[in-house]
Every structure is written in C-alpha cells, then in structure tokens.
Amino acid sequence: MLNNLRDVFGVKNIFRSNEFDKISKQELSTLEKLIGKTCKEIMVIxxxxxxxxKNFCGL
Incomplete structure (x- = not known):
C-alpha cells in the first residue's frame, strides 16, 4: 500500500520505515498540491x- 501511495503521489519517501509519524515539509507541500484542500484519510501500517x-486536510 505504501508503494502505491508513493507511485500515486510521486513522493518517494512519504513514510520512512523508522519514522511513520514524521513527514517532511517538502513532502507535505507536494501532497497538498496533489490532494488539494479536500480531506483525505490515509491508513499507514x-x-x-x-x-x-493520517488525515491530510488542507495542510
């Protein structure tokens, strides 16, 4: 699933293996542009x- 998210969003390291709760500001910016201002809930395992x-809501 994480690989699919990376493919869809074009972000290679959306979630790092040892930092599932941390996403870089650059990655958040990329996700915001791709997702837009709508809220998306992404389940990370x-x-x-x-x-x-993870709730991406108008970041």
Missing part, C-alpha cells in the same frame, strides 16, 4: 503491524 490514520 508500519512494519510491526500497527496502524495509524
């Missing part, structure tokens, strides 16, 4: 199987 919902 890390290597341990934990899931975190």
């Amino acid at each position: 890390d290597l341990r199987g934990s899931s975190v919902k």
